[in-house]
Amino acid sequence: MSAEIEEILKRYQSYPNVVGIIILDPFAIPIKTTMDYTLTVHYAAVVNTLAAKAAKMVSSLDANNELMNIRLRTKQHEVIIVPSENYIIVVVQKPGD
Amino acid sequence: MSAEIEEILKRYQSYPNVVGIIILDPFAIPIKTTMDYTLTVHYAAVVNTLAAKAAKMVSSLDANNELMNIRLRTKQHEVIIVPSENYIIVVVQKPGD
Numbered sequence: 001m002s003a004e005i006e007e008i009l010k011r012y013q014s015y016p017n018v019v020g021i022i023i024l025d026p027f028a029i030p031i032k033t034t035m036d037y038t039l040t041v042h043y044a045a046v047v048n049t050l051a052a053k054a055a056k057m058v059s060s061l062d063a064n065n066e067l068m069n070i071r072l073r074t075k076q077h078e079v080i081i082v083p084s085e086n087y088i089i090v091v092v093q094k095p096g097d
Numbered sequence: 098m099s100a101e102i103e104e105i106l107k108r109y110q111s112y113p114n115v116v117g118i119i120i121l122d123p124f125a126i127p128i129k130t131t132m133d134y135t136l137t138v139h140y141a142a143v144v145n146t147l148a149a150k151a152a153k154m155v156s157s158l159d160a161n162n163e164l165m166n167i168r169l170r171t172k173q174h175e176v177i178i179v180p181s182e183n184y185i186i187v188v189v190q191k192p193g194d
Binding site for chain 1: 136139140143144146147150151153154155157158159161162163164165166167168169170171172173174
């Protein structure tokens with residue numbers, strides 16, 4: 001399981017302009033992070049409700065559909081939330097040129 | 098105001114693979130749509146809570162930051178939600194190749 005987490009971390013770290021990666025368990029408990037503690041806990045709390053809400057939205061519009069990821073573009077960065085079976089992965093990027 | 102809405106519609110219709118556009122007022126009431134009524138009303142309801150939640154998440158993480166758009170990638174399509182001062186714009190695209 002730890003090898004799988006390292007694998008996920010490595011994969012997303014190869015993305016351009018990544019400033020932080022947080023891996024949460026399905027209950028949104030941080031199990032790995034490259035960000036500071038306060039920010040990690042804050043992300044975990046808000047990402048959890050947002051991902052649940054978005055997944056519910058998608059399946060309520062079409063029961064055969066499924067949420068794959070959420071991208072939040074903000075003035076300062078882009079946050080990618082990838083819910084998977086075992087983890088919720090949060091990747092924070094600086095907007096690219 | 099109607100000209101502004103037509104302008105928004107035209108701009109997003111030029112995007113590739115667009116299957117539907119919905120323009121909502123800030124209270125998430127549909128004011129223009131290219132999708133059928135049932136789907137429009139359903140999108141309006143779920144988009145509203147999701148956009149509000151995401152905007153709150155962004156400002157709670159950093160008061161100087163601001164949400165620009167949300168992209169939901171699903172198995173079947175991509176939904177782009179653009180909250181602006183006067184409207185919430187929802188664009189549904191088929192994933193590109």
